[in-house]
């Protein structure tokens with residue numbers, strides 16, 4: 001090698017030299033591989049030609065031309081199975097294609113959004129959840145067309161050189177407010193650089209909302225318990241101190257103390273009831289229950305309360321047995337909670353009506369039973385309706401507390417109905433009363449008619 005050539009060689013990085021060497025050697029390796037693969041065929045052709053020379057007197061020149069042409073055809077003609085015969089570099093493009101398609105299959109099987117980018121940040125592939133997340137996501141477009149957060153884009157542009165995965169969280173306002181975590185992972189091995197980039201997305205909104213709800217729930221429950229407890233402690237201290245020998249004060253305080261204690265009992269009962277229903281949320285009830293039986297039982301337990309309040313209470317029935325898969329006690333509790341609300345928030349001397357209606361099956365939807373609890377009380381303003389079934393949500397906290405309300409009654413109703421795969425519909429207008437309708441699916445094993453029942 002001349003001095004100049006040596007200088008040039010020294011100036012080139014070792015990896016580049018390796019690559020040039022590999023490129024120069026590639027045709028020789030291919031020829032060697034083809035010859036090796038067809039060696040026995042070449043030997044066989046050689047033997048046949050030699051036999052023809054010896055036995056049939058074929059000209060040696062012709063025989064040599066025949067063998068040389070055969071070897072040339074083995075070396076030069078394109079072969080469909082070349083990629084299988086050739087090891088190493090020649091097989092690489094096919095192997096890369098296979099790896100990419102295996103990765104597409106894997107990404108498609110993942111439940112979370114996955115986007116594969118080239119080193120410049122253009123989308124090479126995205127799975128169905130990713131397309132569901134971003135309607136405008138297209139293969140070939142730049143990732144910044146769907147995620148514009150600077151931290152995320154920095155993570156993507158830095159990925160090819162960083163060589164390790166990073167996770168960034170960001171908030172989105174459009175089309176819906178949500179918090180996302182994006183893991184940006186360069187697909188490179190060891191110290192390699194410049195490979196494609198895998199982006200894995202996770203929606204954090206739901207998890208964070210549940211955590212917030214849990215924290216709110218504990219804060220609300222402790223607050224609800226703390227108020228009657230503080231009041232009880234105040235009365236006890238007064239009776240132990242200044243009002244020690246005051247029998248009049250004792251007479252006045254004791255009923256209030258008893259009321260505070262029973263308020264705490266009600267709250268704890270409601271909390272236990274809610275947690276019991278929540279615990280069984282994923283176990284659908286299996287018993288067959290006749291809703292007329294539930295209506296009868298609810299009426300029996302509510303009648304004494306209705307008598308105390310001077311309300312008119314009419315309970316309708318289904319004309320035939322209305323069989324659902326359900327838990328009788330839980331369904332009775334649903335009706336009790338709804339009727340208690342109607343009595344509690346309705347105007348004194350008003351009316352509470354329960355209507356029962358069968359909704360026949362329509363198309364693929366099976367038949368349903370609807371039970372509506374209707375009152376002619378003050379009604380509820382529309383802005384409160386979507387939040388009524390939240391735990392501890394009350395339209396008027398002071399008035400609910402005054403009436404012994406814990407704010408958990410409708411949350412229990414909703415959980416019981418969820419477990420029964422049923423629904424709760426609330427319709428109300430201020431000044432026009434409220435209608436709470438529960439809907440339950442007809443059981444498949446419906447019993448034959450037994451005639452109409454009256455109530």
Ligand SMILES: Nc1ncnc2c1ncn2[C@@H]1O[C@H](COP(=O)(O)OP(=O)(O)OP(=O)(O)O)[C@@H](O)[C@H]1O
Nearest residue numbers: 341342345394395396400405406407408409410434
């Ligand atoms: N029939 C109704 N008419 C008017 N307001 C109602 C009616 N039913 C419920 N509400 C409103 O919805 C709120 C939530 O009801 P929910 O039954 O969950 O709690 P509560 O009645 O306050 O307490 P609890 O039922 O645990 O004793 C009530 O505080 C009340 O403001």
Ligand SMILES: [Mg+2]
Nearest residue numbers: 337341409410
């Ligand atoms: Mg209630």
